Amino acid sequence: MRILVTGADGFIGRYVVQELEHHGITVSSWNGPSRDGIDLLDKKDVIEKMNACRPDAILHLAGASSVAQSWKDPATTIATNVIGSVNLWQAAMAVPVSRFVHLSSAEIYSSDLLETQPIDELRPIDPRSPYATSKQTAELLLTQLARETPVNLVIVRPFNIVGPGQRPGFVLTDFAHQIIRTKLQRLHTLYTGNLDVTRDFLDVRDAAVAYRLLCTETYERRLFNLCSGSGHKLMSVLHQMMGLAQLSDVEVKRDPLKDRPNDRPMLIGNREAISDAVHWAPQIPWEITLRDVLRHEESTYQVMP
Numbered sequence: 001m002r003i004l005v006t007g008a009d010g011f012i013g014r015y016v017v018q019e020l021e022h023h024g025i026t027v028s029s030w031n032g033p034s035r036d037g038i039d040l041l042d043k044k045d046v047i048e049k050m051n052a053c054r055p056d057a058i059l060h061l062a063g064a065s066s067v068a069q070s071w072k073d074p075a076t077t078i079a080t081n082v083i084g085s086v087n088l089w090q091a092a093m094a095v096p097v098s099r100f101v102h103l104s105s106a107e108i109y110s111s112d113l114l115e116t117q118p119i120d121e122l123r124p125i126d127p128r129s130p131y132a133t134s135k136q137t138a139e140l141l142l143t144q145l146a147r148e149t150p151v152n153l154v155i156v157r158p159f160n161i162v163g164p165g166q167r168p169g170f171v172l173t174d175f176a177h178q179i180i181r182t183k184l185q186r187l188h189t190l191y192t193g194n195l196d197v198t199r200d201f202l203d204v205r206d207a208a209v210a211y212r213l214l215c216t217e218t219y220e221r222r223l224f225n226l227c228s229g230s231g232h233k234l235m236s237v238l239h240q241m242m243g244l245a246q247l248s249d250v251e252v253k254r255d256p257l258k259d260r261p262n263d264r265p266m267l268i269g270n271r272e273a274i275s276d277a278v279h280w281a282p283q284i285p286w287e288i289t290l291r292d293v294l295r296h297e298e299s300t301y302q303v304m305p
Contacts (some may be wrong), residue, residue, distance in 0.1 A: 040084030066287030163204035164296035193258030227269025
């Protein structure tokens with residue numbers, strides 16, 4: 001079996017490729033254009049490369065992934081996540097592939113505090129950022145296109161995937177950088193955004209196993225949350241990481257410039273569907289995830305503003 005992984009050089013992609021190859025699966029890795037890879041907005045190039053590798057299945061991980069960046073550059077986010085996904089789909093239909101696993105996002109869900117948590121796949125949709133809108137739009141278009149084909153389109157809505165090696169701009173990496181910086185430079189204040197929100201975090205290594213199973217196992221369902229099923233308040237996460245780093249006597253202050261527009265107060269997922277379909281459950285303890293993020297940040301730390 002040959003699986004094409006787009007975004008193979010990304011944070012999640014690197015772990016997924018390693019997981020697939022560890023289980024003897026042949027992988028065609030497509031990196032992003034910033035690393036001399038494939039620009040999914042170049043339809044001609046996508047078609048040529050697809051015909052060259054001719055995969056059995058596609059795991060589409062590539063795309064713009066930052067909610068914060070989507071507010072700064074919504075056009076690029078929408079073009080990458082919508083047009084790029086459609087170009088990939090159309091190229092895949094000419095091969096054809098048997099399964100197309102598409103990475104969406106839990107950000108598309110409605111998540112008012114008064115609504116039931118955790119969120120299952122039947123929750124109404126209410127995107128509140130350009131990023132979430134791009135993911136919902138891609139879902140709708142691919143679902144429409146899939147109705148006319150025998151290809152199994154599988155949509156995955158991940159919650160917060162975290163772990164060592166995630167780039168700056170994501171909450172655990174930013175916490176770790178601030179903590180290491182504060183400790184090494186003997187600073188007395190740590191600045192953060194809004195800590196009064198609760199998030200569902202899943203270790204990227206557990207996510208990689210789930211993606212392998214979704215690409216290779218037999219199941220009937222076509223829509224899945226990918227999450228841990230439990231929530232962590234950011235204030236608690238920050239103090240837990242500070243404790244692991246043995247950082248004390250530091251004042252935590254809120255910096256309004258770090259806040260995100262329309263930030264959701266709570267986002268916790270229900271993972272029953274994916275657990276039942278492919279017999280998957282998270283295995284990595286939460287403390288190990290936090291410790292590994294801190295260790296990676298410390299090993300790669302460079303003085304930054």
